[in-house]
Amino acid sequence: MxxxxxxxxxxxxxxxxxxxxxxxxxxxxxxxxxxxxxxxxxxxxxxxxxxxxxxxxxxxxxxxxxxxxAPVDQVLTTQEAADFLGISRPTLVKLLESGRIPYECPAAGRHRRVRLADIVAYQQQSAQERGDVLDTMTREATDLGLYDDTAADYTAALRRAREG
Incomplete structure (x- = not known):
């Protein structure tokens, strides 16, 4: 549609x-x-x-x-959905094919259609996941005493983490 x-x-x-x-x-x-x-x-x-x-x-x-x-039950093209999320169309297609975002192919068409409600749900879930990761990282940094260190100590710890 x-x-x-x-x-x-x-x-x-x-x-x-x-x-x-x-x-x-x-x-x-x-x-x-x-x-x-x-x-x-x-x-x-x-x-x-x-x-x-x-x-x-x-x-x-x-x-x-x-x-x-637009109404929440609005059906979007993959380009419209990608634009809404602020990502490229190929990145959106990967999310669709991985099952992270549901989609439909009307009739025998090749073109995928995505419900706005599903895009909004993915956006909210993604934001929650990012928040959870940041909370975990903050908790781990606190447990490691990184907030007590100097900026140079913190930079060195990041360098070690990236190399390890």
Whole structure:
């Protein structure tokens, strides 16, 4: 299934970011629940989830980054999935073929399709694994007394570890 314009939309930030920066500062000071005011003065409250998404979008765009809005059940091409993860397409294909990320091949096609939800799950699992490794490394460094050493001692210990 290819993404349609209604399912997935990428928006570039404005050239002049000043208004976006003002909006970002404003939203940073607004306590939930926030509300939208229409041109006729009608006010509609924003659910907390929508307020958080709006804050995330405005924050990213105020930094000059484009935003893509897509439903979680969105199906992506391998290139779109690789772009989302910030990795190359060949690296993504290796993850697919190793079973780390599920995929499907619609009909008798050769092209793989990946669910956005599966990409997000992989991203979260990967972040958790990296955090666990860093926690283990920190614990081991503490146990070895490396935090008590000088920078030169630490550099020498790293050199020995790499050689060993």
């Amino acid at each position: 290819a993404a349609t314009a209604a399912q997935m939309r990428t928006t570039l930030p404005p050239e002049d970011l000043e208004a976006m920066l003002d909006l970002s500062r404003f939203l940073g000071q607004v306590a939930e629940p926030a509300a939208l005011v229409g041109p006729d003065g009608q006010t509609v409250g924003l659910p907390a989830e929508v307020h958080r998404v709006l804050m995330d979008v405005v924050h990213a765009m105020s930094q000059g980054r484009a935003i893509t809005v």
